[in-house]
Amino acid sequence: MGRVQPRYIEIQQHLKAQIQSGAWPANHRIPPEEQLARDFGVSRMTANKAIRDLVQQGFLVRQSGVGTFVTDLKAESSLIEVHNIADEVRARGHAYACDVLASEALDADDEVASRLGVRLGAQVFHTLIVHRENGVPIQLEDRFVNPRWVPGYLDTDFARHTPNEVLVAACPISDVEHVVEAVLVDATTARHLDIDTARPCLSLTRRTWSGDHLVSYARLIHPGERYKLRSSVHRHSA
Structure with missing residues (x-):
C-alpha cells in the first residue's frame, strides 16, 4: 500500500502550480489561510505550514497585516x-x-x-x-x-x-x-x-x-x- 501524501504537500503543489504557470504573477496576493483550509478540508495549522514552507523556499513573502504575496522569481x-x-x-x-x-x-x-x-x-x-x-x-x-x-x-x-x-x-x-x-x-x-x-x-x-x-x-x-x-x-x- 502506497504512502499517503501529507495534505500540506497537496496545498503546496497547488500553490506552486498557480505560480509556475503564470496564473499568479509576482506580487499577486494568494488566498488567506482560512480559505485554503476550507478549500482543502484541512486545519488552519496545515494550511499555515504549506504557506510557511513556500515562504522559506522563496516562492512567497508575507506582509504583516496585509497578506501573503507571490515573490519575484528572478x-x-x-x-x-x-x-x-x-x-x-x-x-x-x-x-x-x-x-x-x-x-x-x-x-x-x-x-x-x-x-x-x-x-x-x-x-x-x-x-x-x-x-x-x-x-x-x-x-x-x-x-x-x-x-x-x-x-x-x-x-x-x-x-x-x-x-x-x-x-x-x-x-x-x-x-x-x-x-x-x-x-x-x-x-x-x-x-x-x-x-x-x-x-x-x-x-x-x-x-x-x-x-x-x-x-x-x-x-x-x-x-x-x-x-x-x-x-x-x-x-x-x-
Missing part, C-alpha cells in the same frame, strides 16, 4: 561573493544545464590583454557558455583565463563542471572586482539568450585574483527580467 546571485551558478540554480530546486559555445586558446587582443594583465598577443584560454535554469537562458558567460595559473582549464568537460568550479579548485579566490551596468546586446548575444535586441540586460564584468595572481576576466550577461544581483554588507559596531 534568478538571484550575490554581487559580493562568487558562487557556482549551477549550485545557485539547484538550491532553488530548479534544473541546471548549459550550452558550451566555445572552449579554445586565443591570442589576447588589446581589451583582454589589459583586463587580464598579460602581453598583447599572449595566449589565453577562452570559454563561452550559456547557463540555463529550467531550460531558460539566464546568463551568457564570456570568460578569459590566464593559462599560467590554470594550465588544465581547457581539459575540463564544461557540460559537467562550470568554470567557477575549475578555477576555485585550481586557485582559491582571494579578491574580486565587479563592474555592473545596464546594456543592450547585439544580435548574436540576443540569440544565445533567446531574447530580442530591444530587451535590457545586466552586464557584470568580473576579475578574480588568487593571492597576487590575476587569474580570470569574465563578462556575464543576464536578461534583465530573468536575473537580479544582491549585495549584503554587515557592519560591526566599533
Whole structure:
C-alpha cells in the first residue's frame, strides 16, 4: 500500500502550480489561510505550514497585516561573493544545464590583454557558455583565463563542471572586482539568450585574483527580467 501524501504537500503543489504557470504573477496576493483550509478540508495549522514552507523556499513573502504575496522569481546571485551558478540554480530546486559555445586558446587582443594583465598577443584560454535554469537562458558567460595559473582549464568537460568550479579548485579566490551596468546586446548575444535586441540586460564584468595572481576576466550577461544581483554588507559596531 502506497504512502499517503501529507495534505500540506497537496496545498503546496497547488500553490506552486498557480505560480509556475503564470496564473499568479509576482506580487499577486494568494488566498488567506482560512480559505485554503476550507478549500482543502484541512486545519488552519496545515494550511499555515504549506504557506510557511513556500515562504522559506522563496516562492512567497508575507506582509504583516496585509497578506501573503507571490515573490519575484528572478534568478538571484550575490554581487559580493562568487558562487557556482549551477549550485545557485539547484538550491532553488530548479534544473541546471548549459550550452558550451566555445572552449579554445586565443591570442589576447588589446581589451583582454589589459583586463587580464598579460602581453598583447599572449595566449589565453577562452570559454563561452550559456547557463540555463529550467531550460531558460539566464546568463551568457564570456570568460578569459590566464593559462599560467590554470594550465588544465581547457581539459575540463564544461557540460559537467562550470568554470567557477575549475578555477576555485585550481586557485582559491582571494579578491574580486565587479563592474555592473545596464546594456543592450547585439544580435548574436540576443540569440544565445533567446531574447530580442530591444530587451535590457545586466552586464557584470568580473576579475578574480588568487593571492597576487590575476587569474580570470569574465563578462556575464543576464536578461534583465530573468536575473537580479544582491549585495549584503554587515557592519560591526566599533
